[in-house]
Amino acid sequence: MLDTYFKVTEENWRAGCEQNPHFAISETPAFVGRALVALAADPDVARHNGASLSSGGLAKEYGFTDVDGSAPDAWRYIAEVDQESDTEDVTGYR
Numbered sequence: 155m156l157d158t159y160f161k162v163t164e165e166n167w168r169a170g171c172e173q174n175p176h177f178a179i180s181e182t183p184a185f186v187g188r189a190l191v192a193l194a195a196d197p198d199v200a201r202h203n204g205a206s207l208s209s210g211g212l213a214k215e216y217g218f219t220d221v222d223g224s225a226p227d228a229w230r231y232i233a234e235v236d237q238e239s240d241t242e243d244v245t246g247y248r
C-alpha cells in the first residue's frame with residue numbers, strides 16, 4: 155500500500171501526508187508487528203479470544219510504541235476526527 159498508493163516507503167512515509175493529510179495517523183508495519191509480539195508473549199492471551207483488536211489499543215495495554223516513539227491510535231482517530239477536513243491534527247491520537 156505504501157509504495158503503490160502513496161508512492162512512499164517506510165523510511166519516508168510521512169510524505170504521504172501531502173496526498174492525504176489524515177495519513178499522519180498511519181502506523182508502520184513495525185507497530186503492527188510489535189502488537190503481534192506482545193500478544194504472542196502474553197500468557198493470558200486467551201482473554202482476547204473472539205475480540206476485534208487494534209494495534210493502538212494493544213499499545214496502550216502492553217506499552218509498546220511505533221518506531222518513532224509514538225503510539226498511534228488510528229481507529230479512534232478515524233472514528234472521532236472529521237475525515238472531510240483537509241488538515242490533520244493527531245494531537246492526542248499519536
